[in-house]
Amino acid sequence: MSEKNGDSSTEMDFEVIPVQYDNVQNFYGNRLSVVFKDDKAGVIDLNGNIVVPIRYNEIRRFMDGMWVVRSDEGFGFANYEGEEVIPPQYEIVSGFMNGIAVVRDNEDAPFYFINKSGKVINETSYNIRYDVYDGGMIYHDDVYLEHHSTDNRRSLYSR
Incomplete structure (x- = not known):
């Protein structure tokens, strides 16, 4: 059955x-x-x-009007109506907060901010770091940001 x-x-x-x-x-x-x-x-x-x-493959938390979606290509974003606004392409993403998300293309690439249309927001002016030894957290000016990674590492949410 x-x-x-x-x-x-x-x-x-x-x-x-x-x-x-x-x-x-x-x-x-x-x-x-x-x-x-x-x-x-x-x-x-x-x-x-x-x-x-x-x-x-996976759909994660709905935040700030966007779903975090994952396919074989990586993470992307879909809006409330289900339209894929930003195609899956990132290794690690945060959920959106106030219209901005943190993303990283691959292990060798830097983190940067994008807006809800996927446009990069001045990646060089932000202090973003990824600390694998601290539970895989993404920090922005020493504030924890959530992350989702394609290798199923622990997800941490904004606080």
Whole structure:
């Protein structure tokens, strides 16, 4: 027997979301949920409509109007409507905060800031460092920033 997840009500005898997913996470703000099917992730709304296509290896936290998405090419960003605004291409990213995210292209590249359209924001004027020995944190002027890396290192969130 297949073990799929959905949301059905036993008290009212109807199915809210068809039982078709391998995993359904909690609904964000009671409106959107990350779902998994056949080892791919997407996002659905309360009616079961697909908001972010089920094609990503991973979808992480929704912050500042953007989902962090990961494919085989790396991390990128999709907006609330599920449009891939910044294609997956980065090794490490933070979530957006006040319209800005920290990204790094690869291990040998520097960290830099981008805006929500992917435009680089004056990468040379910021003090950004990545400390592998301190749990893989990204610092900006000694303030911790969240990060996501393609090698599944620990994710740390803004505080």
